[in-house]
Amino acid sequence: xxxxxxxxxxxxxxxxxxxxxxxxxxxxxxxxxxxxxxxxxxxxxxxxxxxxxxxxxxxxxxxxxxxxxxxxxxxxxxxxxxxxxxxxxxxxxxxxxxxxxxxxxxxxxxxxxxxxxxxxxxxxxxxxxxxxxxxxxxxxxxxxxxxxxxxxxxxxxxxxxxxxxxxxxxxxxxxxxxxxxxxxxxxxxxxxxxxxxxxxxxxxxxxxxxxxxxxxxxxxxxxxxxxxxxxxxxxxxxxxxxxxxxxxxxxxxxxxxxxxxxxxxxxxxxxxxxxxxxxxxxxxxxxxxxxxxxxxxxxxxxxxxxxxxxxxxxxxxxxxxxxxxxxxxxxx
Numbered sequence: 001x002x003x004x005x006x007x008x009x010x011x012x013x014x015x016x017x018x019x020x021x022x023x024x025x026x027x028x029x030x031x032x033x034x035x036x037x038x039x040x041x042x043x044x045x046x047x048x049x050x051x052x053x054x055x056x057x058x059x060x061x062x063x064x065x066x067x068x069x070x071x072x073x074x075x076x077x078x079x080x081x082x083x084x085x086x087x088x089x090x091x092x093x094x095x096x097x098x099x100x101x102x103x104x105x106x107x108x109x110x111x112x113x114x115x116x117x118x119x120x121x122x123x124x125x126x127x128x129x130x131x132x133x134x135x136x137x138x139x140x141x142x143x144x145x146x147x148x149x150x151x152x153x154x155x156x157x158x159x160x161x162x163x164x165x166x167x168x169x170x171x172x173x174x175x176x177x178x179x180x181x182x183x184x185x186x187x188x189x190x191x192x193x194x195x196x197x198x199x200x201x202x203x204x205x206x207x208x209x210x211x212x213x214x215x216x217x218x219x220x221x222x223x224x225x226x227x228x229x230x231x232x233x234x235x236x237x238x239x240x241x242x243x244x245x246x247x248x249x250x251x252x253x254x255x256x257x258x259x260x261x262x263x264x265x266x267x268x269x270x271x272x273x274x275x276x277x278x279x280x281x282x283x284x285x286x287x288x289x290x291x292x293x294x295x296x297x298x299x300x301x302x303x304x305x306x307x308x309x310x311x312x313x314x315x316x317x318x319x320x321x322x323x324x325x326x327x328x329x330x331x332x
Contacts, residue, residue: 001322002020002027002322002324003020004021004022004023004319005318005322005324006018006021006052006098006305006317006319007054007236007317008305008307008317008324009307010307011074011078013076013077014030014031014310015028015029015077015078016028016029016030016038016307016324017044017054017061018324019054019305020051021050021098024046024047024049024050025043025046025047025048026044026048026051026054026063026080027041027043028042028044029041030042036313036328037326038324042077045063045080048063048065048083050065050066050097050098051063051065052064052098052100053098053100053101053111053112055101055103056074060072060074061080062101064099064101066090066097066099067089067091068085068087068088068090069085069099069101069109069137070084070085070086071137085137087109089140090126090131091113091126093114093116094114094115094116095115095116096114099111100151102153103135104155108134108135109132109133109134110131110162111132112131112149112150112153113126113129114150114151114167115148115149118170119169119193119205120205121209128147129145129146130142130143130150130153143186144186144188144189144190145188145190146188146189146191146221147182147190147192148192149167150164150167150184151165151235152235152238152255153165154239155239156276156279157251159279162184163183163184163225163253163281164181164184165179165180165234165237165255166180166182166192166234167233167234168231169193169204170262171204171262172196172204173230174230174231174263174264176196176197176230177197177200177202177230178196178197178224178228178229179228179229179230179234180196180224180226180227180228181224181226181281182224182225183222188221189220189222190221190222191218191221191222194208194209194217195214197223197227199219200218202214225280225281226281228257228272228284229268231263231267232257232259232260232267233259234257235256235304236255236256237274238253239251239308240252240253240314241308242309242311242312244311245329246329249273252273252274252275252276253276254271254273254306254314255271255284255306256303256304256305257269257270257271257303258303259302265296266292266299269289269291269292269303270286270290270303271288271303271316272284272285272286272287273285288316300320300321301318301320302319303316303319304318313327314326315327
């Protein structure tokens with residue numbers, strides 16, 4: 001009964017904060033008796049249209065509707081003080097209005113800004129990028145570009161490298177272009193809208209980049225480290241930093257695949273595990289599935305946010321039916 005739960009954060013006192021994009025609010029969930037189920041629900045922010053991203057840092061909460069980031073003090077039980085501007089001037093949302101936000105290990109603040117379209121040359125160069133500011137929200141700058149819609153991202157807990165999952169364009173067939181896992185570094189161009197996959201030219205787009213052919217341009221972009229089935233639609237990504245799951249999960253990542261909407265045979269609708277070896281991505285494997293039914297021809301839920309809880313369990317938002325799932329490890 002949670003409506004449209006999207007992104008998740010946990011306060012120091014254990015309260016879970018959940019953004020709800022369609023309701024335009026933030027709710028606080030509390031587990032008073034410690035049984036792993038929420039006992040109370042309170043709306044702590046209202047009237048914040050299309051709010052999506054959320055992060056908590058230093059006693060403050062940060063919230064991201066499409067064109068700005070707001071901050072407020074965070075009190076006991078998830079209470080939130082008066083919201084104040086933190087970052088202003090983000091571009092309008094267009095096709096991809098969902099911003100996700102986080103403070104990096106470098107102390108900088110990161111904001112994902114998706115493209116306004118499926119495939120086009122953006123008039124505003126801050127679209128299809130990751131933006132970055134100083135810790136106080138000042139000095140907004142483009143960190144990386146050519147990223148159609150990198151909603152899920154995170155830093156590897158051992159190497160500190162920033163990894164993100166980018167959405168490939170639609171209407172290029174059932175199996176192209178792939179979803180991309182990128183090593184995100186300052187100043188890099190990852191190719192969209194002119195290139196996809198391993199720097200392959202997107203011939204569906206009629207326009208050429210300024211001052212170069214598509215072939216010349218794509219040769220200078222960064223190829224993905226790994227690719228995943230087209231149209232699976234990665235939404236959130238979180239590295240496992242808890243100690244409740246077996247040792248081999250530590251340093252791996254979980255990714256919610258929201259699921260395809262325009263593919264002949266649906267794909268996605270699951271949580272996958274991204275395995276790392278010596279700090280480098282080694283492959284994807286199924287972690288939580290079952291949302292596809294009727295021999296894969298229908299689904300009963302679409303996944304969104306992820307959160308590693310303080311007790312090491314994994315929380316997963318499913319925003320079609322308004323459910324939060326909690327995954328625990330009970331031993332073999």
